[in-house]
Structures are given as structure tokens and as C-alpha cells.
Amino acid sequence: MNEKLRILFSFLCFFYVLLVSPSQSNGQDISLSCGASEPAVDQDKKKWEPDTKFLKTPNTVHAPATYQDPSLLSTVPYMTSRIFTAPATYEIPVKGDKRHMLRLHFYPSTYTGLNILDSYFSVAANDLTLLSNFSAAITCQALTQAYLVREYSLAPSEKDVLSIIFTPSDKHPKAFAFINGIEVIPMPELFDTASLVGFSDQTSDTKTANLQTMFRLNVGGQDIPGSQDSGGLTRTWYNDAPYIFSAGLGVTLQASNNFRIDYQKMPVSTAPADVYKTARSQGPNGDINMKSNLTWMFQVDTNFTYIMRLHFCEFQLAKINQKVFNIFINNRTAQGDTNPADILGWTGGKGIPTYKDYAIYVDANTGGGGEEISLQMTPSTFGQPEYYDSQLNGLEIFKIDTMKNLAGPNPKPSPMQANEDVKKDFQGDKRITAFVIGSAGGVAAVLFCALCFTMYQRKRKFSGSDSHTSSWLPIYGNSHTSATKSTISGKSNNGSHLSNLAAGLCRRFSLSEIKHGTHNFDESNVIGVGGFGKVYKGVIDGGTKVAIKKSNPNSEQGLNEFETEIELLSRLRHKHLVSLIGYCDEGGEMPALNPSLSKEQVSLGDWAMNCKRKGTLEDIIDPNLKGKINPECLKKFADTAEKCLSDSGLDRPTMGDVLWNLEFALQLQETADGSRHRTPSNGGGSVDLGGGGGGVTVNISAGESDLGDDLSSEENSGIFSQIVNPKGR
Secondary structure (H helix, E strand, O other), X not given: OHHHHHHHHHHHHHXXXXXXXXXXXXXXXXXXXXXXXXXXXXXXXXXXXXXXXXXXXXXXXXXXXXXXXXXXXXXXXXXXXXXXXXXXXXXXXXXXXXXXXXXXXXXXXXXXXXXXXHOOEEEEEOOEEEEEEEOHHHHHHHHOOOOEEEEEEEOOOOOOEEEEEEEEOOXXXXXXXXXXXXXXXXXXXXXXXXXXXXXXXXXXXXXOOOEEEEEEEEOOOOOEOHHHOOOOOOOOEEEOHHHEOOOOOOEEEEOOOOOOOOOOXXXXXXXXXXXXXXXXXXXOXXXXXXXXXXXXXXXXXXXXXXXEEEEEOOOOOOOOOOEOEEEEEOOEEEXXXXXXEOHHHHHOOOOXXXXXXXXXXXXXXXXXXXXXXXXXXXXXXXXXXXXXXXXXXXXXXXXXXOOOEOOOXXXXXXXXXXXXXXXXXXXXXXHHHHHHHHHHOHHHHHHHHHHHHHHHHHHHOOOOOOXXXXXXXXXXXXXXOOOOOOOOOOOOOOOOOOEHHHHHHOEEOOHHHHHHHOOOXXXXXXXXXXXXXXXXXXXXXXXXXXXXXXXXXXXXXXXXXXXXXXXXXXOOOOOOOOOOOEEOOOOOOOOEEEEOOOOXXXXXXXXXXXXHHHOOHHHHOOHHHOOXXXXXXXXXXXXXXXXXXXXXXXXXXXXXXXXXXXXXXXXXXXXXXXXXXXXXXXXXXXXXXXXXXXXXXXXXXXXXXXXXXXXXXXXXXXXXHHHHOOOXX
């Protein structure tokens, strides 16, 4: 009997250890909803647990957010927080011999009794500094985001406990620290060595380095949420379009749905298959490709070394030396000269992914701007490849720690935001000055009022003599009046940048109205991207659908261009044109509103697509042109137009794609004898863009020798000046 009791007691002790020990001691991931009192599940069905059992500091405050931003994808973990007014530590059991991914979630909202602008603090993981004098509010404002996620890859250490320390800044009297969510995820070792750009014989060791994820992009494809990531790492991959420099967007490529990615010896957790099934290339015309490039630009912190990981996978071609290209990072050669990039030469076959790691140090004099990393890809002529083109499937940029430090400065606001802040400060100074002068000049005010009365009496004699003035109204934020300029709603009632005529022809919206109509510029509402910024769909006045163009802080289009655009568009009125109905000059965002046509209105596009479905596409041709248009050219033109009419902005082609397709349609028309060419070889042929069964075969246009005089270099330069020109807008 005693033996049975001892066995039962041993089992009870064993199960007790399992219950009280955190699950992370077994190498599993942990997700903490800081400040929460009970477990919760986010929109991806991921479970978040309270943070109390890992928090080793007493007398902390848990506070709910008083405002839920519409752009929050999930209330968990962002609507609860843990507040620290003194140094505080989380201790999380880990396996010291494994690399771990650490994510910190910040939502700088309003918390009871606290001003979020006073929040400045530092964060450390064991002896590694992650953040220093960090302000989540300033960072979110500069990046125009509602929340932040900071992701780190921590190298293996000898410690089996990960200590995360939050320390309020001693440089600010009311400073406090806060955190909304913490994730700790064991990860395989995905890093080894990287080639040092500019020094072909040197490498940088990343296997023992601590890293911060700066950018993670699905090049040529859509956003990939964490729930669809590979290896259980729940990484988010973003579309690369916002980081493309100049108008040379190239074309996006996509493998067929049944195309299989063969990882072979590469870990599946390197990147999900969807990254390798999409790509961005320069396009089918080798002559134009040789005069242009694909360029991405990224803002980074100076005085750090960065790892740029480029992901590649060929799903069109099948032989080496068909497509080779050069890679430049900050104008230094990463792959080129006699050693250009050849994806099939690296992998040995179609559908086999690979990646290349390049290291570069960024200081104040690197890349011209100092705080930028540029990536350029151009075709290579080495070995006389079959096609003059370049390609990229995915991109990641990591910052390497320097002397156990990964912290950078808080970002600077954009010039438009800085100007807006100056205006507000100046307005405050003027109010103070006005109060002092008003208090000291009470007697003079009586005389001033008498003078104003006299001037008013004289002005009445000339009323109506200049009813169409074009004088400028006060800049928003500097006006002492609040005359209503809204022609529809009484919500918008501040001064304007615009002339009286323009202000009378369109409505001035407040920034709160714009944010309400677009759910605070939710990215799911984006229907287009241009050089000026993004275009959002929105709803105003309880149901009116509009398209809202919001400025990009990095755009070269500023206040003067914005005023000119509103002045011009406000006067355009035609039954076949979408008119400007309003604008907003508040907050430095400069949105402009246009009506979004409803389905019930007459649509040339709907009629043309109806003819295309019925096989009567010839009916849309002008009678004077019937019989003169090559059917293949017309079909290509109609296919391009159909893609442009897609309801979803993600399904519509970029302007670069449209340009390439129109140029291809032009060549089909000019080679109406039915001959087919391909670039850059002198022979004819085609390329299978499907990568397998069900793929699409697209003919590639000929090189310069085949085109002859049909399309002169002057015409090329004129038509594609936006693509060839390397300067941004």
C-alpha cells in the first residue's frame, strides 16, 4: 500500500510541475496580452494570455485604452496595456541554445490620467538594448500609423531566462513606459554569413548576431498575414509597391495556382510559398530594360550594418543564361560584372527557391542621403543572355546590433507635418501675445472700435463692386475666423488655403470627417497608389461613396501643387468627367475627394466588357477605324482595359503594367502581318508565364534590329520617359 502511495505521490508531483511551469519551458511560443485579466483570442484565432505570472515587478498599473482606432485589425492585445513609472522586468523561460523571435506591440492611445506624449522609455532584452528614449506616439505620428510592432531575432545565449526590462526615461519629468503585447517565439537558425557589399572577399557573420527586422516584403504580390506564414513564425509580408523609387514599376508576375514550390534543402520557414509564386520584373521589352532599372528605397538608421536578404525563384524559364542581371546596393555592386545573378544558375531548376544575403554599413555619407538604403536591379549583357530582364520575389532587411545596441533615434516628422506643428505653435504664441496686448490696451480698444465702425460705414458704399475676388484666405490654423465653407454639411468650418472661387466651388472637409469616412485611412480601403500618395475609398454624409487621395509625406508634391490642383479641378465640370467635390487642408495630409460613380450610372466600360463577353468587340470601334485594327491588338487592348476595371485595387495593374501592355498592343498593330518576335534574341519565340499546366503563354516583342523603323528611339523615349527617368516625382 505504501508503494502505491509513493507512486501516486510521484505522479501528482510530476503533473504539478507541468501545471505551474510556463509552457515556454518546453520551447513553445508565448503571447502576452499585457494588462489583461484573462486569456483572449485575436482575429487570427491566436491565444493571448495575461502577463501577470511573468511580471517580476510589483506596483505596476494596468490600464485599458479609452479609444479604439478603426485601423486596429484586432482589439487583442492593443486595447489593454501595462504602465510602468519605474523600471520593470518580465522574466520568460526560454531555451538558451535556441534563437528566439521577440515582438513588442505598442498602441499609443489615451490611457486614463496619462498624456501619451509624456511616454519616453528604454527597452532591453537581457544585456541587449532594443529601444532608447523611445516615444511610440512620435513614431506612430511620423509613420502615420495607429500602432507599432517591433520585431527582433535574438541570438542563442547561455541564459535560460529572457529578461525584458522597461525603464522610463530620466530626461523627461513625467515619463512613463507602457507595453500592450509581447511575443516570444522559438525559431530555427535562418542566418549564417552575408557577403559584404563592395568587398567581394569579405563576409559578415550573422549566426551569432542579434537582429531587428526593418522591412519584410512580398515583391510583386499582395500582403501575406501572419496566419499564412510558414514555419509557425507568424511573420507579416507586405507589398513592395510603396518602396519603389521613380515611375519604373516594372511588371508583376504570378505563377499558376497549381505551381509547386520545391524547397529541397532550404527550410520551409525561410519564407512562405506565396512569396516565391509572385515576382516583379522589368518587363518584356529588352531595349527599354537596358535603359532603365528597378529601384527600391528604404529609410534606415545610420551607423549600423544591415543585412539585405533577397528571395528568388524562377517559375517561367527553364535554362541557365536565359535571364541574368546585376544587383546594386547603395550604388555598390552586389552581383555583376563577370558574376551577375542567374536564378536558374543558382538553383538548377524551375520552382526551386533560394536567397542571397548581402551586408552593407550605412553611415552619414552612405547613399547620398545617409539614412537610406537603395536596391537597384538592371539586366546584364554578360554571356549574351536570351532575355534582358531582372527579377525579385521577396525582400527582407535586418539591422545588426552594434556593441549590444539596436536602438535608433525617434523618426523625424515629414516636412508637411513639421510645417503643421510650426503653424500650431505660432498660433499659440499669437494667442498669448494677443492676450497681453489686449490686457494692456483696453482704452485703445475703444478708439479702435470707433475707427472700425467708420470704416464699415464707408465699405457699405462699395459693397458688390468686387464679388469675384481671387485673394487668398488665411492658411488653416492661422485664421482668427471660423467662417463656414461647407456647402453640404456644417461640420467643416475652418479657414482654407484656397481662393474664394475655389472654396465656393467645392467643399472643405475636416480631417475628422475624412478619417471617419475611411476608418482612419484603413489600408483595406486602398484602391490605388500614385506618385502623390494613396487613394482610399470612403463614405461621407451617411452614404455618399467617394475616392479620397491622401498625400505621401515623402512625395515632392507640396502645398503649392496641392493648391494648384484644387484650384484647377474645382472648376472642371463635365458630364463625362469625375468632378472634385471637396478637399482637406488640415493636419498636413492634404486629402482630395472625388465622387465614386455608382453602378447605376452609364458606363462605357460596362458596355465594352459586355461586348467583349458576347464576342462583338468590334462594335466599340469607331466606324472610321473599322477594318484597320489588328484583332490581336484590339484583344490585347481590351484585356488590359478589363484588368483596369477590376473592383479590387489589388487586382488592378499598376501604371507600369498598363504602359507595357499598351506598348505591346502597339507593336501587334504595327506588325499586323502576324509575325512574332521576342527580345533580345533575333529569333522568334514565346515564354510560358504560367509555369505549368494552365499557364498563359505571352509573346515577347523583338529587339531593336527586328523593330526597324516601326518604333524609333525618339518615340520610345517620349512614350516611356516616366519609366526611363530614374528621378522620383
